[in-house]
Amino acid sequence: MRLRCLALILFSLSSSLARTQPDIANPHSEDTNWLNQYAHGLGEQHTELGLEALQLGDYAKAERSLLDAIQVIKVNQGLYATDQLRPLQYLIEAQLTLGEWHAAETQIEYFQWINVRNYRNSIFTYLNGTEALSGLLLASSANVNNPYSVRHLVAAKNLNWQAVNAIEQTFGSNSLELAPWLYRIVLNHYYQSTMLRRQGLSNYSFKSDSSEIVSGWTMRHNETLEMSYRIGKELLGRIQELFAYHVADHEQISNDATALMTIYQGDWELLFGNDEEALEHYRSAYQDLLQMGRSEAQVDRFFDRPVSLPAPRLQMQWPDQLAAESNEPLQFFAWSPMYPSASRPAEPRGDALAADDQQTALARFDLTPAAEDEPADTILADTNLSLDNLQILGTTPDNELTREQARVYISLLQFRPRLVSGMPVKLENIELEYLFPPQMSLLPLLDP
Amino acid sequence: MIRSVGAYLKIRGTEMFKAIFALLSILLLHACVGSPAQSNAPRLPTDAEVEQYNASVPADEHIVCRDEIPVGTNIPRRKCRYVRDIQQTSTFHREQLRRALQ
Structure with a gap:
């Protein structure tokens, strides 16, 4: 009996060996893939497959492919291989979208661990990695399902600060490289203050920065908001000083940049309800631009259309082409219900939001309302810059809930006013096409 | 005269x-x-400088700066402390209070 069993095992082993023999002889056969599953080029191949799945919205498939890609690269190039960063970035994106928070945290730590090593080799590679990770964390903080949204927002901000530290140590504290990073931190503080206003968070960083909550120290809600305001103001001032330094000494940047920064400072005051200070900055910027040689018509045209605030990117140069006068409605791409007054910082990936699902609203309102007897285009010396007389002209889908959501969320928007000769002008009947954020249906209505 | x-x-x-x-x-x-810069007192870090520092050190080395109004005056003064010191002081005061109430 035993002998018969042994013979059977030997027979089955020999037959399976005989089956695999021709495949070994032909390594290019399809059946031999298992033998080469760590082949060098497969890392790239898996990454492309993962990216394709990510763009199609198949996040689970993307996750599998990207994990394979990372494994192949690790086997071929070692644990520290920087080639892992690209698939890792996509993997973190897929996991955050799938809501796999713990898995994503592990990959985020791994990404940072590799990226910090980059700092020794090439600061630009390090900065690229930091920008990618900070962007992912910021996007994740805007996800309404994310229980760690505050933590991710703080982590994104801290990464930006770490980049600032690295630039200061490598290029010095007057490097122009600092400007976009400092502006990102300013925006982080705006998002933070939006979150604070909505959710009433206090003791902000210590609730969110580490897993352990520090007791015995709290900061009042208003104190935290004021701190965000002060930090934003200080950093915008610092960017302006940087620009002034480079205009004066190195001529790497045009004269207009410092005046543009004064406009950003006005925007910041406006976002925090300091209308008087905002107008003062706008007037000052207007005068500076004229002194720098811009014609009044050019500057008026720059301030022609109201701009939604905060501006998602830092403009360091005077625009080559100013927007032509248009009667088309303004467009506002809302980013997330978590930050209801902020426009989206980047284009969404692939078809993450199908056009059929896009909720939209067409609204009409007035800006800079003056005394009732004053006609439109009246120049106002001292005015309230808020949005007024809001009417919802239509929504897609057309129902009462969408109209109410549009009314609430559009009323939260803030705009840089139109200026004529450096003074705000009353604007009536502004039309705005509001494109709702993708996760709108997941959040209850806010109190206006 | x-x-x-x-x-x-x-x-x-x-x-x-x-x-x-x-x-x-x-x-x-x-x-x-008078501003601290005009006196001999060292200049305390601004909010942005504090945040920049905190972003590069472990959580227990974070510092907190805020305006405090000391007893006997109405003039706020900016004070900066380590979070771990605030924590220790807080624990100490809680212990003292507990002893006093026993």
């Missing part, structure tokens, strides 16, 4: 007293509101 000189000196004395009083008041006010 002597009387008029005396009256003149009295008037001048009152004026001088007023001037000295005004000068002292200005000096006193200046001392109260």
Whole structure:
């Protein structure tokens, strides 16, 4: 009996060996893939497959492919291989979208661990990695399902600060490289203050920065908001000083940049309800631009259309082409219900939001309302810059809930006013096409 | 003549007293509101500098700066402390209170 069993095992082993023999002889056969599953080029191949799945919205498939890609690269190039960063970035994106928070945290730590090593080799590679990770964390903080949204927002901000530290140590504290990073931190503080206003968070960083909550120290809600305001103001001032330094000494940047920064400072005051200070900055910027040689018509045209605030990117140069006068409605791409007054910082990936699902609203309102007897285009010396007389002209889908959501969320928007000769002008009947954020249906209505 | 000189000196004395009083008041006010940069006290970090520092150190080495109003004055002063020190002080005070209440 035993002998018969042994013979059977030997027979089955020999037959399976005989089956695999021709495949070994032909390594290019399809059946031999298992033998080469760590082949060098497969890392790239898996990454492309993962990216394709990510763009199609198949996040689970993307996750599998990207994990394979990372494994192949690790086997071929070692644990520290920087080639892992690209698939890792996509993997973190897929996991955050799938809501796999713990898995994503592990990959985020791994990404940072590799990226910090980059700092020794090439600061630009390090900065690229930091920008990618900070962007992912910021996007994740805007996800309404994310229980760690505050933590991710703080982590994104801290990464930006770490980049600032690295630039200061490598290029010095007057490097122009600092400007976009400092502006990102300013925006982080705006998002933070939006979150604070909505959710009433206090003791902000210590609730969110580490897993352990520090007791015995709290900061009042208003104190935290004021701190965000002060930090934003200080950093915008610092960017302006940087620009002034480079205009004066190195001529790497045009004269207009410092005046543009004064406009950003006005925007910041406006976002925090300091209308008087905002107008003062706008007037000052207007005068500076004229002194720098811009014609009044050019500057008026720059301030022609109201701009939604905060501006998602830092403009360091005077625009080559100013927007032509248009009667088309303004467009506002809302980013997330978590930050209801902020426009989206980047284009969404692939078809993450199908056009059929896009909720939209067409609204009409007035800006800079003056005394009732004053006609439109009246120049106002001292005015309230808020949005007024809001009417919802239509929504897609057309129902009462969408109209109410549009009314609430559009009323939260803030705009840089139109200026004529450096003074705000009353604007009536502004039309705005509001494109709702993708996760709108997941959040209850806010109190206006 | 002597009387008029005396009256003149009295008037001048009152004026001088007023001037000295005004000068002292200005000096006193200046001392109260003078910025730390003008005094010998070291300049404390701004909110942005604190945040930049905190972003690069572990959580227990974070510092917190805020305006505090010390007992005996209404003039706020900026104080910076390590979070771990705030934590220790807080624990110490809780212990003291617990002992006092026992």
